[in-house]
Amino acid sequence: MTDAEPGLRERKRRATRLAIQQAALRIAIEHGLQAVTVDEVSRRADVSPRTFFNYFPSKEQAILGDDPTLPQGEEVEAFVAGGPSGDLLPDLGVLLVRSARELIEERGLIEERQQVLRANPELFSQRMASMKEFQSGIQVVVERRLRRGAGLGDGDGDGTADLDxxxxxxxxxxxxxxxRLASLVGLAALRHAWWEWSESDADVHLVDELARSFDDLGALVSRSLV
Known part of the structure; x- marks a missing residue:
């Protein structure tokens, strides 16, 4: 399920993004959060401050890294319409796999990021807020799918309910x-995959771990919600 090898331009983009995050984390570990400035991070990452802001809106976001985001457009609409398989949880897994493809997958950052988050509760709270926002986004698209499946339309109140x-x-x-339940289950599977991936061999892809987590989840659940 891994993607094809990225092109040179994409590899450079990922390398720059990674260098900025590494610099921000190491400054925070070595000298404390107050020592992390855009100028210092840029100097260590060998980029200009303007380039920094092309990748991250703030020093805090450089420390926290990429937030997961749902894909947009056709992929979401296909999910809402009941695809690709017609079973909610496996289909949600496919959607989250596509979300995970956008994450920076660098194991070397995990331990350092956790160290900084433990030392700075305000950053941990910010991370939790971003994950709550992501969960809310999942809940919205799942509810749209459930409404359509129940004959209620796509959230606009038209149609006739089929539920008893x-x-x-x-x-x-x-x-x-x-x-809400489905979104929380999906997020739990994503977290499970992340931790399995962080402890796995170097050649294992996060996307594959996420697919495996949803396969395991399917084996534990006797029937889908829809």
Whole structure:
């Protein structure tokens, strides 16, 4: 499931992004968070401050690294429409695999980042906030899929509910509850894959670990939500 080898331009982009993160983390470990400045990070990473801001909006984000984001456009719409397999959790796994492809996959940063986060609770809180936002985004697209599957349209209230509930309000509450559950399960599988990947052999790809985590999840769940 790994992607084809990236081109030279993409390799340079990833190398620059990685160098900026490494510099920010090492300054924080060696001298404390207050010593991390855009100018110092840029100097150590051998880039200009302008280049720094092309990659990260702030020094804090350089330390935290890339936030996971859902793919946009056709991939999300295909998921909402019930694809690619028709089973919710495996399909959510496919969507998150595509999200994981955008992450910087450098094991060397994990231990250093955790060290900085432990020493700076405010950064840990920021990381948790970004993950909560990501989970909310997952919940939105899952709820859209559930609504469409229940004949309620794509979140605009049209159509007729097929679920066995007394009112449309009850149906909305049921779908919202299920969407939240699915999003939290999906996020847990992503975290599981991340930790398995961080402890695995060097040639193992994060995307493959995520696919494996969802396969394991499927083996544990007797039936899908839809």
């Amino acid at each position: 509930t007394d009112t449309d309000t009850d149906t909305d509450a049921v779908l919202r509850r299920r969407a």
